[in-house]
Amino acid sequence: MKSNKKRREELRKRREKKEEKLAAPERERLLDEIAAGHALGVSKSEVVSHGYPYRIPNYYRDMPFVCRDCGKSEVWTAKQQKWWHEVVKVEIESTAVRCRRCRTIERDRKRAVREAHLAGLKLKAEKKKKSEPNQALCQRRGCAPPRQIYNVRQR
Numbered sequence: 001m002k003s004n005k006k007r008r009e010e011l012r013k014r015r016e017k018k019e020e021k022l023a024a025p026e027r028e029r030l031l032d033e034i035a036a037g038h039a040l041g042v043s044k045s046e047v048v049s050h051g052y053p054y055r056i057p058n059y060y061r062d063m064p065f066v067c068r069d070c071g072k073s074e075v076w077t078a079k080q081q082k083w084w085h086e087v088v089k090v091e092i093e094s095t096a097v098r099c100r101r102c103r104t105i106e107r108d109r110k111r112a113v114r115e116a117h118l119a120g121l122k123l124k125a126e127k128k129k130k131s132e133p134n135q136a137l138c139q140r141r142g143c144a145p146p147r148q149i150y151n152v153r154q155r
């Protein structure tokens, strides 16, 4: 009779062999992609992940996707991914969802919304300034000081 330890060791070896067999065609494909420039190594020290467990791949590989807005098929290349995660420093979980054209449209839309919002805030601040003359200004002009409102409970 075999010991449990020996049995576990055998099972582990068998599992590793099986995994290696399954991984072989995948590795071959990866080598082809690297040769063609469709896969690039990941600089793991440059990449951050917000996911748990921590999953940073060994390679960027060309990633086909369908645009969220217009439904067009496009490829997010390994080179673009490397730039996105290692130069722009966006976490590895973030992937492309819009085609180039829709991305530009979305960026312009967001910019317009932001500008309108900031313009609104500026206008509001100016209006407030005009409607609330400060005390020093009133003294200089000799008009009545702005009414003070105290938060005192009336009895």
Ligand SMILES: [Zn+2]
Binding pocket: 067, 068, 069, 070, 071, 072, 098, 099, 100, 101, 102, 103
């Ligand atoms: Zn699109």
